[in-house]
Amino acid sequence: MNSNMPRQGTSSISKKDDHRKNHHFSGLVWLTGLSGSGKSTIANLINQQLYKQGVQTYVLDEEHVRQGLNNDLGYGERDHQENIRRVGEAAKLLVDSGTIVIAALISPFRSDRNQIRNNFEEDEFLEVFVSCPIEDCEKRDPKGLYKKVRKGGIPSFTGFxxxxxxxxxxxxxxxxxxxxxESSAARIIHLLQEKNWI
Known part of the structure; x- marks a missing residue:
């Protein structure tokens, strides 16, 4: 959707209007990586820093969307794809309202992430790979998912x-x-500045 076009469901307000009102650009920062790599922590650090700067933001975190919007989905390939599709659609609505969205999802398949990218204007999507060896992710295991995997509790788990x-x-x-x-979050903030989002 062109930034000069009115938002869906409205007759006169465009993204550019929201950009002017908010004094910043809107777009989607998509953090992808293995469970336990640090995506959610980094997303929340970015959110806190941007909030202090008066930037309108929203975090779409995998754990939280799976508790609500996507609580009917599991961890198989098709469920991963549908999880990502729904989050992408929610992010698009928020970006169209002038918000910088930070999404933190495993999102294991390139084709799914590329589909999300294709739904946004070229300058509205930033893909950030949160790289961490699976051995380190498993040591952290903040959500206890790796323990469940080892006990056979989660089939088709990414990385296994x-x-x-x-x-x-x-x-x-x-x-x-x-x-x-903290350093990772600072690098993303710097990228947003380079891209003139903030």
Whole structure:
């Protein structure tokens, strides 16, 4: 949707109007990586920093959307795809309202992430690969998912019996086994400044 076009369901307000009102651009920052890589923590750090700057933001975190919007979905390939599709649609509505959206999802398949990218204007989507070896992710295991996997409680889990496909054309790679989550968040803030989002 062109930024000069009115938002869906309205007759006169465009994204550009929202950009002028908010004094910043709107778009989607998509954090992808294995469970336990640090995506959610980084997303929330970015959200806190942008809030302090008066930037209108919203975090779409995998754990939270699975408790509500996507509570009918499991962890198989088709459910991953539908999870990502729904989050992408929700993000589009928020971006059209002038919001910077930070999505933190495993989103293991390139084709699904590319489909989300294609639903946005070229300058509205930033793909950030939160890279971390699975051994380190399993040691952290903040949600206890790896323990469940080891006990056979979650079939088709990404990194074990289901693949993860790293981005080939992402805008940024974060190595969270080598840098702090605060440093990773700062690098994304810097990217937003470079892209003139803020």
């Amino acid at each position: 019996d289901s693949p993860y496909e790293p981005p080939l054309r992402g805008e940024l790679v974060l190595h969270t086994d080598q840098e702090s989550e």
